[in-house]
Amino acid sequence: MLVIKIELWPRGDEKEKKLLHVGWIGNVGTGTRTSGNYKYVLSQRNTPGRTLRKGFINGFPRKRLSAWDLLYRCLREAVGDRNNNENNLEV
Numbered sequence: 001m002l003v004i005k006i007e008l009w010p011r012g013d014e015k016e017k018k019l020l021h022v023g024w025i026g027n028v029g030t031g032t033r034t035s036g037n038y039k040y041v042l043s044q045r046n047t048p049g050r051t052l053r054k055g056f057i058n059g060f061p062r063k064r065l066s067a068w069d070l071l072y073r074c075l076r077e078a079v080g081d082r083n084n085n086e087n088n089l090e091v
Helices: 067-079
Strands: 002-008 018-027 036-044 047-060
Touching: 002 067, 018 067, 036 067, 047 067
Parallel strands: none
Antiparallel strands: 002 018, 018 036, 036 047
């Protein structure tokens, strides 16, 4: 299982860190040696026990891509492509 933590370190001080979000990505055991199927759960802000989004990533090429790619796919499915200017509101 992969555990992803997003922490805020005020002024870069780890002693003052605050947990913002936690995510979990787990292999569901139904894939092959080269292609994995994963379940993900993303927590709400400051509440690791409360789910914000959850879902599945099927057919992930785990021998070819890295854990960063798996995290990206989970985030893309859970929150969409927010870096695409067509989907963003002007700031």
